[in-house]
Amino acid sequence: METIVDSVDQSNLPQLIVFSGAGLSAESGLSTFRGKNGLWENVSLDVVCNYATWKQNFEAVHAFYDARREAAADAKPNEAHRIIASWQKRWPGRVQVVTQNIDRLLEEAGCRPVVHLHGEAQLMHCVECDLEWELEGTTYDQSGCPICHRKKTVKPGVVFFGQPAPHYDVLYDLVSELRPMDTVVILGTSGKVLPADRMFGHSPAYSILVNLEPGRDMDEMAFNARHYGAATQILPGLTDEIASRMDASHRGA
Ligand SMILES: [Zn+2]
Structure with a gap:
């Protein structure tokens, strides 16, 4: 039997995208x-x-x-993988986990589904x-x-260099649908392969960069917030801010 929760249209609620790169798994030793x-x-x-x-x-x-x-x-999932999984569980259907990583540490931490852009x-x-x-x-x-x-x-x-990446279409669709009520966390990526600054920093969504240190390959001022340091140290402190955005009542975008 279909439950009430299943039938609620969540498209008018704030969404969260967590976009990660190799820096996420570096603290797991990869x-x-x-x-x-x-x-x-x-x-x-x-x-x-x-x-x-x-x-x-x-x-x-x-x-x-x-x-x-x-x-x-x-390698074992680290605290950052686990926090991302906890966000996905807390807001079912509203948290898109998109990674450039080819490991499965996000899944091991409990994330479902995970879009693996690079296979x-x-x-x-x-x-x-x-x-x-x-x-x-x-x-x-x-x-x-x-x-x-x-x-x-x-x-x-x-996905090798010079090879089509079929899941990029998923990413582009997510980017094109971003609204001011939505939040994107960009985590552990230099932006060299995929230009996270252009995709997310210049989108209508509220964007939060979490990287070990400032880099030169992105316009990092394009993001609404920047946190430099280990993801396992920074992510716990972001949960409250993300919750206030995800649980806020919105009337349209
Ligand atoms: Zn064959």
Whole structure:
């Protein structure tokens, strides 16, 4: 039987988007891609994450993502992941969790659903028949595609540079629908891959940046609020402000 809660139209209520990047998982021990000591300082982007060249670098690509899964298997969600999950539970259907991260620490903390803009390391993808499947364990055994049986067409289910990112449409839809009553928390991202300043800072929504330190790749003054420091330290203090915006009574935008 449908409950009253299920049938309430929530579209006129304030919404929250939590948009995260590698900085969110850094405190769980997963290296950021671009920060100091980031992954890319030791491995060339063009070798392991480029859609034009990945087949030529097949062994290196799979070795790199095997190592990423190995690292992720040992990582645990941190307080920031858990707080985001608590927001999503507190305002059902009104909190969109969108991440550039390929790990599943948000899910492990209890977030559902999570939009993974750049795919997930635990998925495998056959570019020939477009099959996507869950990898058992951390190491890809290179046994090939279960459907078309090709071997050299199988890559990690991670969006490479130069590869279409289907979930970007979800993101653009969310951005285009933002209203002044809505809130966006931008967390742990340099803005180099996706321009969070242009998407959220210049949107009608109230935008809050949470990064370890000021960066040079975004116009950070475009955000309504900026907090610099560890996300696990800053997020607990944001809950009251977010609650006052989410629970405020609004008559239209
Ligand atoms: Zn296939």
